Amino acid sequence: MWQKAQDDLAGHGFTVLAVALDTAEAARPWIEAAKPTYPTLIDRDHHVAALYGMINVPEAVWIDEGGRIVRPTENAGWYDGFRSRDPVTGAMPDDVAEATARAKRVYMEAVADWARNGAASRHALPPATVREKVRGSSDDVALAQAHFRLATWFLANGEEARAAPHVAQARRLHPESWTIFRQTYGRNDQGLATGDEFRARVAALGERRYYPKVDIEGMP
Amino acid sequence: MVTILHEQIETDVGPIPRSGDGLWLSPKDLMRATGFELKPEGLCRDAICVPVPKGRHAFATDDAIDVVGFWHHLGHPVVHDETRSVWVLGTAADSRRQALESAEAPDFTLPDLDGRPHRLSDYRGRKVFLVSWASW
Incomplete structure (x- = not known):
């Protein structure tokens, strides 16, 4: 596309x-x-x-x-x-x-x-x-991004155990972020982070969109 | 030695031992890690100088700066690992928002698969459709 x-x-x-x-x-x-x-x-x-x-x-x-x-x-x-x-x-x-x-x-x-x-x-x-x-942000989101940065640094250095607490903090502080969640969530055989917890999070959206409606005329 | 991560900069520094929870750096290390320079008028980066408060809130002396105190003074988040060997000097939500609300798209440099760096501003003169994706 x-x-x-x-x-x-x-x-x-x-x-x-x-x-x-x-x-x-x-x-x-x-x-x-x-x-x-x-x-x-x-x-x-x-x-x-x-x-x-x-x-x-x-x-x-x-x-x-x-x-x-x-x-x-x-x-x-x-x-x-x-x-x-x-x-x-x-x-x-x-x-x-x-x-x-x-x-x-x-x-x-x-x-x-x-x-x-x-x-x-x-x-x-x-x-x-x-x-x-421009989307709103918050102190929690800024802190989540800092924790995520620390987590990716440890992951890049092969230190998963040291990354783990910062992954948890990033997810907790920025629950709206699918990028943080899915990057750090287990993959299936196809490499997709779409397991039970992902499906539960999507279901919890209820009427809200996973892909929010774009503000362009004619968009469903 | 500790590692400081700030935006896309990664810097190894040798902190100066001091009492308290701070992270004291030489002016040279502060400059390397954050781009801020210690001057008579304060801590300066680009066109902005931040005066250093006196007394018990002072986060800088003539030869050392507590980057944690300084960063909190600026309103930015700071996180570190449990051994205090890796630190992230984050960026406040307000700063991110102000950057997006200004006229200019925030610049960045990232590698392609071959490791070749690309800077967003290298594409000036073209309309850029900047789009995220992932394998996951």
């Missing part, structure tokens, strides 16, 4: 800049399989998540030619379809599958509109609107 945007829009002075909130080791097979033509960076410590207030993937920020944010961090067009999958067959109801496809289409059309029209795009927001849309 990002590769198609890169192929279609690079000629308009546009680039995808992908950041893996992940270890190089875990990200490598995905990057080598996809062979993207856009840059894909490795952010083991989730530094970009801290800078931009990201709490999930995929989340995107639109930055114009002058380095100014024209859309702050938001869900990059994903829809909660996975929550409606049949637990046995994995099948998704038709209307949910349609909404999932529509969310991606509408979002990527907005990206394309911005790539082609720049500041004239209705999806490129003026500074006052950008300021309003």
Whole structure:
């Protein structure tokens, strides 16, 4: 999906800049399989998540030619379809599958509109609107990020036991962060952090979205 | 020796032994770890100088700075491991928010798979669709 945007829009002075909130080791097979033509960076410590207030993937920020944010961090067009999958067959109801496809289409059309029209795009927001849309943060979140930084440093040095208390603190202090939770949660055979505790956390969202609705006309 | 992690900087320093819960550093080590320089007018980084209070709240003398006291004075979080050998000098929520509310996208440098560094600001002149993903 990002590769198609890169192929279609690079000629308009546009680039995808992908950041893996992940270890190089875990990200490598995905990057080598996809062979993207856009840059894909490795952010083991989730530094970009801290800078931009990201709490999930995929989340995107639109930055114009002058380095100014024209859309702050938001869900990059994903829809909660996975929550409606049949637990046995994995099948998704038709209307949910349609909404999932529509969310991606509408979002990527907005990206394309911005790539082609720049500041004239209705999806490129003026500074006052950008300021309003910046997500709130808190002392707890800042402290969680510091604990997470300490945890990733120990993990990178192979010291899981010394990382553990700081993983626990980071999760406790920033419970809304899926990136902190899933980075530090056990993986299944496919490398996915989608076990029982993850499913329970998603279920606890109730009516709230896992991928919040994007404020673009036509988004489901 | 202790390791200080601040934003994307990792610095090994030799703390100066003093009583109390602080972490006292030479001006040179403080500069290496945080970019703050001890000057007559206070502790300075970029265009900003923070005056050092006198008396029992003083976190700096002529030849040493308690970076914990200083960091808390700035309103930023500090965490360390149980052996006090690795410290994180964090960044307050207000500072993060102010950066995002300003005109400019916060800059960063990260490696690609080959270890080649990329800086966000290297992409000036292009529209950048900055997007997160993960294997998990």
